Amino acid sequence: MDKGTVMKAFRGRPSIYDRCQTEVRSADLTVTGVSLRFGGVVALSDINLSVKTGELLAVIGPNGAGKTSLLNCITGFYRPQEGAILFNGQNITRKPAHSLVKIGIGRTFQNIELFPGMTVLSNLYLARHTHCGYGFGPACLYLPAVRREEIRHRRILEEIIDFLEIQSLRNKPVGALPYGMMKRVELGRALALEPALLVLDEPFAGMNLEEKEDMVRFLLELNRSWGQTMILVEHDMSIVMSIAGRIVVLNFGEKLTEGTPEEIVRHPDVIKAYLGDADAI
Numbered sequence: 231m232d233k234g235t236v237m238k239a240f241r242g243r244p245s246i247y248d249r250c251q252t253e254v255r256s257a258d259l260t261v262t263g264v265s266l267r268f269g270g271v272v273a274l275s276d277i278n279l280s281v282k283t284g285e286l287l288a289v290i291g292p293n294g295a296g297k298t299s300l301l302n303c304i305t306g307f308y309r310p311q312e313g314a315i316l317f318n319g320q321n322i323t324r325k326p327a328h329s330l331v332k333i334g335i336g337r338t339f340q341n342i343e344l345f346p347g348m349t350v351l352s353n354l355y356l357a358r359h360t361h362c363g364y365g366f367g368p369a370c371l372y373l374p375a376v377r378r379e380e381i382r383h384r385r386i387l388e389e390i391i392d393f394l395e396i397q398s399l400r401n402k403p404v405g406a407l408p409y410g411m412m413k414r415v416e417l418g419r420a421l422a423l424e425p426a427l428l429v430l431d432e433p434f435a436g437m438n439l440e441e442k443e444d445m446v447r448f449l450l451e452l453n454r455s456w457g458q459t460m461i462l463v464e465h466d467m468s469i470v471m472s473i474a475g476r477i478v479v480l481n482f483g484e485k486l487t488e489g490t491p492e493e494i495v496r497h498p499d500v501i502k503a504y505l506g507d508a509d510a511i
């Protein structure tokens with residue numbers, strides 16, 4: 231190999247997407263009339279939206295608009311006082327977060343929630359817990375079925391590590407990584423859950439330009455090549471406008487509008503919410 235050639239990792243399609251077109255990947259979400267209050271603070275007020283399988287929906291809005299609260303309702307971390315959330319026709323409004331992971335909703339957090347003292351591989355490995363089919367006894371005896379399952383878990387994790395190009399970080403403690411890389415590991419952990427619906431809360435926050443470009447590439451490949459359904463909350467408008475299929479805008483806990491990126495960027499209410507008086511602009 232000549233000196234100028236850059237070694238690129240093999241980046242095939244992770245086998246978690248082999249079942250792309252089946253009902254396993256079905257992720258139709260409907261949010262109807264959801265309201266959430268914290269004492270006198272109205273975090274969400276009568277929110278209606280839907281996500282269809284294969285879509286990349288972005289949720290935007292100024293600070294405190296209720297974006298994270300909405301994601302927390304969808305992923306079972308908050309319980310709205312009013313309204314209903316249906317996932318593939320099933321009412322999930324009152325279901326706890328761990329049971330939503332089992333039916334295919336995986337997420338990342340605005341403030342990274344990884345185990346900093348554990349290695350990258352161990353953090354990803356923990357996510358496979360939901361797909362663990364064997365009990366304590368067979369695990370202690372390391373029966374052939376356990377061995378086969380462990381090999382499958384390991385293969386899936388290595389594919390995700392390859393896809394996210396974090397091979398060299400595999401055995402590093404997460405706490406020692408730069409912030410942008412932690413965000414990438416957190417995406418890896420969410421992917422290891424094999425989510426039908428991937429929910430991402432500000433995955434680009436704190437990243438430098440190169441890290442953002444890589445993340446855009448990963449998200450586009452997940453969504454456009456492999457049909458991964460996603461809800462993305464993000465402040466970086468240039469990224470949102472270039473990757474989202476549809477955008478929902480929140481402001482002061484209310485849904486301001488929704489539409490394609492082209493519609494949203496020209497919408498006077500959106501301009502007003504972000505920049506002040508639209509007429510003056």
Ligand SMILES: Nc1ncnc2c1ncn2[C@@H]1O[C@H](COP(=O)(O)OP(=O)(O)OP(=O)(O)O)[C@@H](O)[C@H]1O
Nearest residue numbers: 268271272273291292293294295296297298299300
């Ligand atoms: N656990 C909580 N307890 C009390 N108030 C909360 C809680 N979570 C959210 N809020 C309030 O709800 C409102 C919406 O907050 P939220 O975090 O959803 O906004 P956001 O759109 O994600 O903002 P940002 O862009 O800054 O992340 C805020 O007024 C916030 O203070």
Ligand SMILES: [Mg+2]
Nearest residue numbers: 297298299340
């Ligand atoms: Mg937030």
